[in-house]
Amino acid sequence: MLKSIDPILTPDLLWLLASMGHGDDLAFVDANHPAARIAQSTHSQRLIQLSGMSMETAIRAIMSVYPLDDFDPDPVRVMMPVDDPGRVPDVQRAVLAEIERAVGSPVTPGKLTRPDFYRAAAASFGVVQVGDSSSYGCFLIRKGVIS
Numbered sequence: 253m254l255k256s257i258d259p260i261l262t263p264d265l266l267w268l269l270a271s272m273g274h275g276d277d278l279a280f281v282d283a284n285h286p287a288a289r290i291a292q293s294t295h296s297q298r299l300i301q302l303s304g305m306s307m308e309t310a311i312r313a314i315m316s317v318y319p320l321d322d323f324d325p326d327p328v329r330v331m332m333p334v335d336d337p338g339r340v341p342d343v344q345r346a347v348l349a350e351i352e353r354a355v356g357s358p359v360t361p362g363k364l365t366r367p368d369f370y371r372a373a374a375a376s377f378g379v380v381q382v383g384d385s386s387s388y389g390c391f392l393i394r395k396g397v398i399s
Contacts, residue, residue, distance in 0.1 A: 260313035265300045268378045269318055274397045279373035280314075280380050282307060282343070282389035286370075287381040293374035304383040308346040311391075314380070315354035321396035322355075326362030331369040331390040343386035351393070364392075 257266070272278065276295070281287050291299035302310050321327040328351060333339050344361070352359050364372060372392055373379065382389070 258313035258316055260302065260305065260310060261317065262300070262302075264298070265302075265314075265380065266317075268296060268298050268300055268380070269314070269395075271296065272377045272395045274319075274321060274395055275324075276395050277372065277376040277392045278318075278378060278380060278395065279376045280307065280311065280347075280382070280391040280393060281373065282387070283381065283383050283385045284387070285381060285390055287379050290370060290373045291379040294376050294378050296378040298378040300378065300380045302380065302382045307343055307382050307384040307386065307389045307391075308350055310380065310382045311347045311350045312354075315351055318393070319396040319398050320351065320355050320359075321394040323396065324394050327394040327396065328359050329362040329364050329369070329372065329392040331366055331388050332363045333388050334366055337363070341386065341388045343384065343389040344391075347389070347391060361391075
């Protein structure tokens with residue numbers, strides 16, 4: 253047991269977050285994402301599954317310990333909807349609100365096409381998959397430094 257650590261942050265997830273360095277990306281993906289295949293290509297080759305968890309709840313817990321890269325103009329990137337690239341799905345609005353709450357400032361995400369997101373996720377440090385089946389609940393979040 254650890255004091256003041258959200259219980260959503262499992263030992264494996266904490267290991268993954270702590271093993272990352274600044275500038276590393278972490279892929280947070282929904283239940284529809286081919287996470288097992290993509291995770292095999294990541295630096296850590298780790299897939300952490302948070303089954304039954306909403307993306308918003310998982311991000312809230314993760315952002316309680318995760319410093320966002322404030323040197324990068326796009327520390328948060330999202331997958332654009334194929335059918336309407338300008339649309340912002342509800343899951344993205346909710347997650348961005350959680351990230352903004354954690355960092356205390358507005359965050360404008362970079363937008364990636366589905367193929368570009370898959371390539372970037374495969375080049376990330378690891379993958380966290382939640383049980384949320386909301387479409388386009390896929391994010392890349394770059395780790396910063398603690399100042």
